[in-house]
Amino acid sequence: xxFPGALRAHRNRRRLSQLDLALRAGTTQRHLSxxxxxxxxxxxxxxxxxGESLELPLRERNELLLAAxxxxxYPESSLDDPVLAPVRTAIDHILHGHLPYPAIVVDRSxxxxxANPAFDLITEGAAPGLTGPGTNVYRLALHPDGLAPRIGNLxxxxxxxxxxLGHLPELRAxxxxxxxxxxxxxxxxxxxxxxxxxxxxxxxxxxxxxTTFATAVDVTLAELRLEAFLPADQATAEVLRAAAxxxxxxxxxxxxxxx
Numbered sequence: 001x002x003f004p005g006a007l008r009a010h011r012n013r014r015r016l017s018q019l020d021l022a023l024r025a026g027t028t029q030r031h032l033s034x035x036x037x038x039x040x041x042x043x044x045x046x047x048x049x050x051g052e053s054l055e056l057p058l059r060e061r062n063e064l065l066l067a068a069x070x071x072x073x074y075p076e077s078s079l080d081d082p083v084l085a086p087v088r089t090a091i092d093h094i095l096h097g098h099l100p101y102p103a104i105v106v107d108r109s110x111x112x113x114x115a116n117p118a119f120d121l122i123t124e125g126a127a128p129g130l131t132g133p134g135t136n137v138y139r140l141a142l143h144p145d146g147l148a149p150r151i152g153n154l155x156x157x158x159x160x161x162x163x164x165l166g167h168l169p170e171l172r173a174x175x176x177x178x179x180x181x182x183x184x185x186x187x188x189x190x191x192x193x194x195x196x197x198x199x200x201x202x203x204x205x206x207x208x209x210x211t212t213f214a215t216a217v218d219v220t221l222a223e224l225r226l227e228a229f230l231p232a233d234q235a236t237a238e239v240l241r242a243a244a245x246x247x248x249x250x251x252x253x254x255x256x257x258x259x
Contacts (some may be wrong), residue, residue: 018036024053025046044070048073061073074217075219091105091226101230101240103227103229110165112134113224121200123140127145127146139175142175143175150197151198158179162176194207204236209230211225
């Protein structure tokens with residue numbers, strides 16, 4: 001898609017008028033109209049401002065720059081790159097600090113980057129090919145050889161998982177084929193969709209939260225997601241603390257390297 005078409009598509013997807021976007025980007029509606037019609041070629045700084053004003057993910061901002069004929073300005077580093085060493089340290093601290101509760105870090109595709117030891121209780125019994133670094137956590141969640149046989153509310157939980165995969169249509173189509181349809185009379189879900197997961201220590205009822213590096217200017221970092229599991233009831237909290245053991249619970253309250 002050429003730049004004018006890409007810009008219009010992004011603006012329409014966000015339901016912004018030309019005036020709205022022009023005000024956000026610090027330009028005029030007339031200038032923006034000329035850009036969208038191809039009558040005016042924007043400078044690189046204007047393309048960057050438009051991407052920021054549209055609140056596009058960094059990857060899509062780079063694509064917009066390429067469509068306008070400019071090189072990407074947002075780097076995409078490997079997690080092994082020395083420049084991201086502080087990020088790896090931060091991830092380690094966050095995962096450790098969330099103990100005794102499970103937490104993972106995944107990339108844009110849902111591939112596992114790292115997990116803390118408490119995540120083992122969630123993955124127990126899953127086929128080896130579905131677990132471990134580099135495997136896809138969304139496939140793990142819904143695959144019949146993964147968590148699916150142990151999820152007590154599979155249809156409801158699957159809808160929650162699938163709702164977040166609009167940017168991964170092929171994976172979404174695959175996973176949708178693994179799960180039953182949600183009954184129309186499923187009823188009120190409550191304040192959050194809990195994961196009801198059978199485990200060797202009894203049923204776990206878990207809620208999830210997602211954290212991102214909101215101020216990132218590196219594509220890799222911006223696309224990382226910390227998915228943390230929290231107990232939805234006291235019984236689950238006690239099971240997770242017992243599974244982690246007293247030493248892990250105590251260590252989680254200390255800084256890494258502390259005594």
